[in-house]
Amino acid sequence: MRDIYLRFTDAEEMHKQLITAGFVEDEKQGCLYHPDISLDVIGVIAVPTEIKNTGEEKEIITFVNEPGYHANLRVMNDELDLSSLHDFVVNPKTPARVWA
Template sequence: MKDLYLRFADADEMRAQLIEAGFAVDEEQGILYHPDICLDVVGIITTNIGEGESLEYIAEPGYHVNLRVINDDLDLSPLDEFAVSPKTPTRVWA
């Protein structure tokens, strides 16, 4: 089992790349799924700067997704170019 943190340009690129990597679409519910991968769509991540009345939120670049890969034999190399290694991930698997 391994965890992957991915960053795409936007939701459309995420969807296209995950489908190309073997995810299927449940048209009835409109969700992506894979029998050997857990998907956590984080989306746009914001960071706050300043304090009090000067508090602002800044969007981090990209559209973010976390994968927990159950089957280590899967070839997910097409997603390598989207992999990131955050120092402090916004969300992690428990």
């Protein structure tokens, strides 16, 4: 079993690349499916960049979007060829979401 973190330009590119990698679209539920891979679509990641205390017990938090559209894979079959996704793999220091 292995976990893979992916970053695409947008949702359309993610969809296209996952179909190329062997996912199929479940038209009834409107999602992508692969029998040997769990998919966690994260989408756009917003990261806090500045926190201001206004003195009124409220804080103003400024966010910036990380570049790209993100998804995580948990691959149960280590023998799957996922080389078509190689260009989209990222290795974040602190992932926004991880598998439990």
